[in-house]
Amino acid sequence: MDLLNNRSSVSEFILLGLSSSQEIQILFFAIFFLVYVAIIVGNLLIVISVIVDNHLHSPMYFFLANLSFFDLCLSSATTPKVIADFLRKHKTISLWGCMAQMFLVHFFGGGEMSLLIAMAMDRYVAICKPLHYKTVMNRRALIVLLLLSWAIGFIHTTSQMVFTAGLPFCGPSVVDSIFCDLPLVIKLACTDTYILELLVIANSGLLSLVCFIFLLISYIVMLVTIWQHSSRASSKAVSTLSAHITVVTLFFGPTIFIYAFPFSSYSVDKFLSVFYSIITPLLNPIIYTLRNQEMKAAIKRLSSQHLGSWFTS
Numbered sequence: 504m505d506l507l508n509n510r511s512s513v514s515e516f517i518l519l520g521l522s523s524s525q526e527i528q529i530l531f532f533a534i535f536f537l538v539y540v541a542i543i544v545g546n547l548l549i550v551i552s553v554i555v556d557n558h559l560h561s562p563m564y565f566f567l568a569n570l571s572f573f574d575l576c577l578s579s580a581t582t583p584k585v586i587a588d589f590l591r592k593h594k595t596i597s598l599w600g601c602m603a604q605m606f607l608v609h610f611f612g613g614g615e616m617s618l619l620i621a622m623a624m625d626r627y628v629a630i631c632k633p634l635h636y637k638t639v640m641n642r643r644a645l646i647v648l649l650l651l652s653w654a655i656g657f658i659h660t661t662s663q664m665v666f667t668a669g670l671p672f673c674g675p676s677v678v679d680s681i682f683c684d685l686p687l688v689i690k691l692a693c694t695d696t697y698i699l700e701l702l703v704i705a706n707s708g709l710l711s712l713v714c715f716i717f718l719l720i721s722y723i724v725m726l727v728t729i730w731q732h733s734s735r736a737s738s739k740a741v742s743t744l745s746a747h748i749t750v751v752t753l754f755f756g757p758t759i760f761i762y763a764f765p766f767s768s769y770s771v772d773k774f775l776s777v778f779y780s781i782i783t784p785l786l787n788p789i790i791y792t793l794r795n796q797e798m799k800a801a802i803k804r805l806s807s808q809h810l811g812s813w814f815t816s
């Protein structure tokens with residue numbers, strides 16, 4: 504802590520938020536509040552259904568529940584403060600709060616990215632190597648893939664934050680967004696940040712671009728495989744895959760825009776950060792539950808079994 508304060512004269516940043524108009528901020532407060540509640544309820548429903556419902560004890564649903572858990576964490580790293588800030592005239596965040604936000608967003612974001620790849624691998628084995636599915640995707644492989652996701656998230660964020668946390672800031676300290684994010688904060692450092700900018704472009708931008716292309720190709724291979732062996736189960740498989748492709752696009756689209764070209768234009772960045780802090784975590788449960796009969800049935804069972812007894816007791 505002392506190390507940072509000695510080198511920085513800035514101890515807090517000012518967030519500009521989305522609008523300076525009081526009325527619009529109150530409107531945003533209401534919208535963000537409702538969306539955040541929906542994120543918590545929707546994702547918790549998925550996690551609880553998968554844990555309690557025996558019908559959903561398969562690798563795909565375990566991954567889905569873990570994805571929902573990442574979504575909850577990712578959104579909670581920024582959204583509560585964003586919501587409170589809509590009601591504050593001066594939106595400030597301490598230097599350490601800012602660093603913590605960036606660390607957490609990239610920790611859970613990197614974890615989610617790895618998990619989306621693990622989910623694609625799971626579907627790939629199920630569709631292209633169905634006879635080996637039970638032996639390949641066993642309990643141990645599942646745990647290893649989950650631990651890997653956490654580890655990759657940690658390595659991803661740490662490799663950027665060790666350099667960012669040491670930057671000197673001597674003003675100006677205005678971040679034109681609703682929460683701290685790497686490109687915006689690095690831009691404020693009073694030192695040459697060229698190497699760090701390259702690191703962020705490679706580590707966040709290029710990495711997500713490569714993962715996205717890799718994922719798209721693997722989903723295309725799976726779709727082609729399904730069409731070649733069109734069978735009774737194929738329409739269900741296609742609908743599962745299209746849900747996955749939608750989620751992958753929603754997650755990677757904004758990320759690639761923000762980090763692959765981060766230091767040239769910032770004007771759209773703050774709207775994109777709205778996207779991946781509240782839109783994606785909300786859409787994931789909607790996409791998976793609305794398009795998935797098993798998930799819908801599980802939530803119905805859950806609500807009739809458990810909610811019923813809560814309300815009557």
Ligand SMILES: *[C@@H]1O[C@H](CO)[C@@H](O)[C@H](O)[C@H]1NC(C)=O
Binds near residue numbers: 646
């Ligand atoms: C993540 O997946 C594992 C299966 O290996 C499961 O036991 C666990 O409950 C899941 N976690 C969450 C939060 O759903």
